[in-house]
Amino acid sequence: xxxTGWGRYPTVTSQVTAPGNVDALTKQLPAYPSGTCLIPRGAxxxxxxxxxxxxxxxxxxxxxxIALDADNLRISCGAGVTLAExxxxxxxxxxxxxxxxxxxxxxxxGAIAADIHGKNHHxxxxxxxxxxxxxxxxxxxxxxxxxxxxxxxxxxxxCGGMGLTGVIVEARLKLAKVSSVSINTESIAAxxxxxxxxxxxxxxxxxxxxxxxxxxxxGAALGRGxxxxxxxxxxxxxxxxxxSSIGVPFTTPGLLLNRVTMATFNNLYFNRHSWAKxxxxxxxxxxxxxxxxxxxxxxxxxxRGFLQYQFVLPDESAESGLTEILGAVSSAGKGSFLAVxxxxxxxxxxxxxxxxxxLTLTLDFKFEPSLLSLxxxxxxxxxxxxxxxxxxxxxxxxEAVFKQSYPNWEAFKAIKDRVDPxxxxxxxxxxxxxxxxxxxxxxxx
Amino acid sequence: MNIxxxxxxxxxxxxxxxxxxxxxxxxxxxxxxxxxxxxxxxxLEVRGAKRVGIHVLNVLEHDKHAEAxxxxxAFFDGADIDIALISHGSLPDQDAxxxxxxLAKREIDVNGLSVISLLSHLIPPFKAQGRGIxxxxxxxxxxxxxxxxxxxxxxKSLVSTYLQGLRGKLLPHGIHVVDIRPGxxxxxxxxxFEKGALWSTPELVAAPIEKAIDGKRHxxxxxxxxxxxxxxxxxxxxVVFKRLKL
Ligand SMILES: Cc1cc2nc3c(=O)[nH]c(=O)nc-3n(C[C@H](O)[C@H](O)[C@H](O)COP(=O)(O)OP(=O)(O)OC[C@H]3O[C@@H](n4cnc5c(N)ncnc54)[C@H](O)[C@@H]3O)c2cc1C
Ligand SMILES: NC(=O)c1ccc[n+]([C@@H]2O[C@H](COP(=O)([O-])OP(=O)(O)OC[C@H]3O[C@@H](n4cnc5c(N)ncnc54)[C@H](OP(=O)(O)O)[C@@H]3O)[C@@H](O)[C@H]2O)c1
Numbered sequence: 218x219x220x221t222g223w224g225r226y227p228t229v230t231s232q233v234t235a236p237g238n239v240d241a242l243t244k245q246l247p248a249y250p251s252g253t254c255l256i257p258r259g260a261x262x263x264x265x266x267x268x269x270x271x272x273x274x275x276x277x278x279x280x281x282x283i284a285l286d287a288d289n290l291r292i293s294c295g296a297g298v299t300l301a302e303x304x305x306x307x308x309x310x311x312x313x314x315x316x317x318x319x320x321x322x323x324x325x326x327g328a329i330a331a332d333i334h335g336k337n338h339h340x341x342x343x344x345x346x347x348x349x350x351x352x353x354x355x356x357x358x359x360x361x362x363x364x365x366x367x368x369x370x371x372x373x374x375x376c377g378g379m380g381l382t383g384v385i386v387e388a389r390l391k392l393a394k395v396s397s398v399s400i401n402t403e404s405i406a407a408x409x410x411x412x413x414x415x416x417x418x419x420x421x422x423x424x425x426x427x428x429x430x431x432x433x434x435x436g437a438a439l440g441r442g443x444x445x446x447x448x449x450x451x452x453x454x455x456x457x458x459x460x461s462s463i464g465v466p467f468t469t470p471g472l473l474l475n476r477v478t479m480a481t482f483n484n485l486y487f488n489r490h491s492w493a494k495x496x497x498x499x500x501x502x503x504x505x506x507x508x509x510x511x512x513x514x515x516x517x518x519x520x521r522g523f524l525q526y527q528f529v530l531p532d533e534s535a536e537s538g539l540t541e542i543l544g545a546v547s548s549a550g551k552g553s554f555l556a557v558x559x560x561x562x563x564x565x566x567x568x569x570x571x572x573x574x575x576l577t578l579t580l581d582f583k584f585e586p587s588l589l590s591l592x593x594x595x596x597x598x599x600x601x602x603x604x605x606x607x608x609x610x611x612x613x614x615x616e617a618v619f620k621q622s623y624p625n626w627e628a629f630k631a632i633k634d635r636v637d638p639x640x641x642x643x644x645x646x647x648x649x650x651x652x653x654x655x656x657x658x659x660x661x662x
Numbered sequence: 663m664n665i666x667x668x669x670x671x672x673x674x675x676x677x678x679x680x681x682x683x684x685x686x687x688x689x690x691x692x693x694x695x696x697x698x699x700x701x702x703x704x705x706l707e708v709r710g711a712k713r714v715g716i717h718v719l720n721v722l723e724h725d726k727h728a729e730a731x732x733x734x735x736a737f738f739d740g741a742d743i744d745i746a747l748i749s750h751g752s753l754p755d756q757d758a759x760x761x762x763x764x765l766a767k768r769e770i771d772v773n774g775l776s777v778i779s780l781l782s783h784l785i786p787p788f789k790a791q792g793r794g795i796x797x798x799x800x801x802x803x804x805x806x807x808x809x810x811x812x813x814x815x816x817x818k819s820l821v822s823t824y825l826q827g828l829r830g831k832l833l834p835h836g837i838h839v840v841d842i843r844p845g846x847x848x849x850x851x852x853x854x855f856e857k858g859a860l861w862s863t864p865e866l867v868a869a870p871i872e873k874a875i876d877g878k879r880h881x882x883x884x885x886x887x888x889x890x891x892x893x894x895x896x897x898x899x900x901v902v903f904k905r906l907k908l
Contacts, residue, residue, distance in 0.1 A: 218856055237671075237850055238698050278673070278850070281701050282708035294708075306709065 220273065223515050224264035225522030226584045226612055229645060233258070235275040239295075239354070239386050242274065246384070247358040249641060254654060256644040257380040259324030260299060263331060264525040265612025266645035267379050276326050279386055287312060291349070293389040296326030308501070309457050312392040313449070315347040317505045319557075326385040331609035332377030332570040336425035336447070336505075339562040343572055345376035346565055352387040356641040360386070374632040377570035379608050381633050381642045381652060397453035400425070400504040403446045403496045410440020410543065414536055414576070417444060417560045424448040425504075428558040431483045432580060435547050440539065442558065443486075447504055460502045464512040468520045479553070518583050524612055526592060527571075527579040529561060530604040535576040538602035542595055546580060549591050553580045568629040571607040579610070589613060608646065616651040626652065663687040664743050666734045668721070668780055669750025671698045673849035674799060677868035678747065683711035690715040690734040693750070713737075721750055721776040722768065731783045742791040745875055746784050748777055749799040751818075753851050759813045766813050774817035778824055785828075789835045796832075797840040797875050798825055802883065804843070805892045809907050822881075829880065841881040842871055845888035860891075 220231045236242040249255060249272065256270040276297035283293035287310050292303065301321040303314055316335040318328070327333075332345045341347075350364035353375055361383075363372035375382045405420075407413040413428050420426050423446040430442040508514055515523070530538040539558075546553070557579040564573035582588050596618045599606065605622030606614050620626055630652060633642075643653035665682055667675050670691035679689055683706040691706075691714065693699055699716040706714045715737035719730045734743065754769040777798060788794045803811050804818030822841050829839040846852065846861045867884040874882035883889040898906070 235850070235853065238695075238701060240697060281705035283704055285708050 220261075220269055221522065222265050222268060222612065223262050224524055224584075224610075224612060225515055225518070225520075226524060227266055227269070227522075227645070229266070229269045229271075231269065231271050231273045233273045233275055235277050237278050239279065239352075239360070242279070242384060242386065243354050243358040243360060245274070246354060246356055246641070251639050252654075253641060254643040254648070255641050256647075257296075257326060257330070257384045257642075259297065259327030259330075260322050262320055262323045262327065263609045265610060266649070267331075267608055267611070267647075268327075269645045270643060274384060276324055276384070276386075279326075280324075282306065283387065285310075285312075290392045290394060291389060292392055293387065294325060295387055296324060296329075296385045298325050299323060300325070300328065304502075305457055307392060308395075308398060309455050311395055311455055313395040313501075315341055315391060315393050316344040319506065320509055321502070321506050322509065325388050325390070326380075329376055329385055329388060330378060330380045331607075332565075332567050332572075333609070334561065334572045336427045336445075336559065338572055339421055339426065339560050340424055342562060343377075343565060343567075343570060345567055345570070347391040348376065349389040349391060351375060351385050351389075353382065354384040354386050356383065356637045356639060370632055371636060373567050374569075374629050377567040378629065378633075379569065379647065380644065381629075381647050382636055383642060395449045396455070397450040398455055398458070398501055399450040399453040399498045400447040400501050401450045401496065402499050402504055405444045405446075407440075407442045407444060409438055410442075410539060411536070413440055413442040413444065413558060414539075417558070417576070420444060420446050421560060426560065429486070430543070430556040430558045430578070431486075432543050432546050432553050432556040433480045433483050439547060440543055447499070449501075450498060453498075458500060458502070460500075460506075460510065462510045462512050465514060465516040468516045518581075521584040523581055523583045524588065524592070525579060525581050525610040526595065527577060527607040527610045528595075528599045528604050529571065529573055529575050529577040529607075530599065530602045531573070531575040534602035534604075538598060538604065539576065539578060541602075542578070542598050545591070545594060545598065551582055551588060551591060553582060556580050568625040568632075569608065569623060571605065571609070573605075575604070577607075611646065614650070616649065619650040663745070664690075664738045664741055665745045665747065666690045666692070666731075666738075666743050668692045668719070668730070668746070668748045669799075670702065670716075671695055672749045672751070672799075673851075673864040674844065674847060674867060674871070675747060675749035676702060677864040678749075678871050679706055680709055681868055681872045683707075683709040683714075686710050686712050688713040688738065690717065690737045692717045692719050692730050692734070694718060694720045721780070722771055724776065724779045727776075727779050727783050731780070731787070735787060743788070743794055745795045745797060746788070747797045747799070747875070748780055750776070751799065751801070751851065753811070753814055756809075756811050756813060769813055770817040770820075772817075773814060774820040777821050781824075781828070785832070785837075788832070788837050793836045795838045795840060795875055795878065796828075797842060797871075799842045799844065799871075800825070802843050802845050802888050802892050806896050806903075808895075838878045840875055840879055842874060843881065843883050843888065843892075845883065845885060845891065 221228045254270045255272040258268040258273045258275050279295035280297035281295045285292050318333045328344045332343045334343050353361050407416050425447040428442045428444045434441050561572045640654045647653040671693035696718045703714040717733045752772045759766040800822045801818040803815035804822045825841045848861050848863050862885050870884045
């Protein structure tokens with residue numbers, strides 16, 4: 218079947234299997250002929266080509282809960298369980314996932330493989346920092362239990378390892394305690410980039426902090442934004458509410474998203490929040506997952522799809538780097554619905570994890586051929602300022618850019634080669650980045 | 663509420679079981695793969711099920727049907743069974759089953775006869791308790807014999823016709839009969855097909871199935887738009903229909 222990531226670029230023809238349980242999976246893995254490129258796939262919410270290959274093994278039926286220990290704040294479950302399901306189960310019991318991305322529709326396996334971060338990275342670290350142990354199915358069909366004390370090298374390679382060491386089948390995660398479904402939020406307007414950065418610094422002790430940046434604004438207003446802060450409320454109830462959503466039934470002509478409509482959107486957003494600023498309470502779902510209220514919003518970008526570009530720059534060079542990059546984006550007129558700016562805390566020990574101390578910016582771009590050269594220019598700026606790109610969003614970075622900015626790639630490759638000597642696990646992305654086998658053919662942009 | 667599910671490892675039944683587990687029901691699961699039953703028991707317990715029991719059965723072994731139903735009653739300590747859901751099934755290769763009667767017979771057994779056998783063991787205890795709901799997953803394929811799957815379809819329509827008669831027969835006993843007809847659902851049974859716009863998922867059909875059972879509906883198409891689609895399919899004149907390969 219034709220398969221894409223969330224950005225709907227690129228497209229690949231692949232054969233997808235969905236084993237009914239762990240037994241079926243471990244029987245299936247050693248049976249592939251050598252030369253096969255196979256990659257695990259969770260909910261397909263990574264944007265680019267990290268979950269794309271000729272052969273894809275889906276975790277959708279590994280979606281069983283194993284145990285919930287409310288007293289010790291631990292949950293064990295299959296890798297195919299989505300965070301939406303975890304929330305549905307845990308929130309009424311006053312338990313909360315320690316780290317949440319911008320959508321609840323991702324799988325546990327995907328959260329671990331990309332070592333995802335949330336609005337609280339500066340306080341709580343990444344998702345994997347709260348993962349106690351995982352069960353990993355290797356290419357040989359062997360099941361290995363990995364944690365910080367058992368097979369720890371493989372643990373630190375698999376957390377953030379983008380599915381290249383094997384298929385995560387189960388995980389045990391530490392949960393946080395909450396006493397309400399509400400988040401106390403506060404929104405503050407910033408007139409330009411400097412102010413946005415200052416506000417992010419000033420609110421660094423708050424639990425959830427993120428800034429929305431208008432990257433179509435030019436000149437003095439470059440980098441104007443809204444800072445959103447939040448923390449769990451003590452008051453209120455723990456009742457789960459089914460959140461409603463509307464769908465985008467088919468791919469809209471990408472023309473709908475052009476410079477005029479996006480500038481209008483950005484202006485409306487900026488003005489609404491400039492006067493709606495101040496403190497209020499929000500249901501957690503609205504605070505963490507505003508985009509989930511429009512299913513398939515990725516179809517709005519038209520049939521050619523879009524790319525998300527997320528990079529991190531170390532603190533020292535962040536302001537000059539961001540000014541340069543936002544300036545380049547703004548003058549290319551290739552704006553973005555969403556430009557999200559956030560401060561990261563320190564990096565962890567996982568070999569390919571993205572977050573490191575500094576500032577991260579996320580931009581969306583509708584796909585058009587001229588975009589690729591702009592992104593190459595941005596890559597050069599990111600590298601020049603000592604930064605790197607997030608693999609879960611990437612669909613086009615070059616091997617050289619990757620290897621230069623992820624210095625642990627060799628250590629990672631050595632572990633991968635040890636547990637996967639025939640190179641079964643490979644995605645379009647890993648082949649492009651020189652982390653696995655040869656060319657995969659069959660890809661069509 | 664006490665619920666007995668046969669074919670419990672089916673993706674559709676599993677999705678339905680999860681909804682009842684969240685409502686703290688007790689569930690007794692019957693299926694042929696023990697390991698998957700154990701995994702599912704754990705899962706349903708975490709999701710809130712009051713108690714979960716399991717029993718291994720290959721439905722082709724008719725002589726073991728009585729024992730399976732008895733095990734269910736024993737698990738519920740002789741208390742009433744509120745709902746019995748039968749959901750196992752198998753989609754054969756039509757051409758192979760046309761060419762090989764033994765295969766056709768086995769498929770008609772899995773999808774048809776075994777269900778009748780199980781119902782015949784369920785009816786007496788349901789009559790004795792004087793209440794309860796019997797729900798069976800059949801298929802839109804039973805609505806009209808179509809070239810790609812008429813052996814499967816014939817077995818499913820056998821069950822649907824049986825249920826139609828049974829419904830009236832059990833009315834005076836306070837027992838309700840629900841015929842659930844899924845359209846195209848992305849499950850292990852249909853793994854080999856390309857999925858288009860009409861396809862649904864086990865999670866999406868589980869909600870209307872739960873509603874149909876609770877609401878004591880008679881025949882329900884899931885998702886609902888399949889009632890319209892099958893209405894159209896059934897209204898095509900035979901002279902035209904016999905030329906259609908759909
Ligand atoms: C609207 C939106 C908002 C987002 N916000 C954030 C955010 O705030 N922070 C953030 O960090 N990310 C964010 N993301 C990205 C997303 O969290 C990651 O891409 C995540 O990996 C997606 O999980 P998935 O289950 O969809 O995995 P997939 O997209 O299916 O796969 C992603 C990677 O994980 C691997 N993988 C999946 N399952 C397994 C498994 N069982 N075993 C081994 N490897 C596996 C795949 O091989 C692939 O390399 C966002 C995405 C969207 C669409
Ligand atoms: N999927 C669809 O598009 C669709 C459409 C219309 C109707 N249906 C009906 O919906 C029901 C559920 O199917 P599904 O979609 O959920 O597919 P599924 O997951 O493949 O479920 C079918 C189940 O039947 C079980 N089974 C088959 N032969 C058996 C036997 N001899 N003994 C015991 N169990 C046996 C299978 O057991 P194992 O797991 O051990 O193999 C499997 O769990 C079936 O009755 C099917 O006919 C499905």
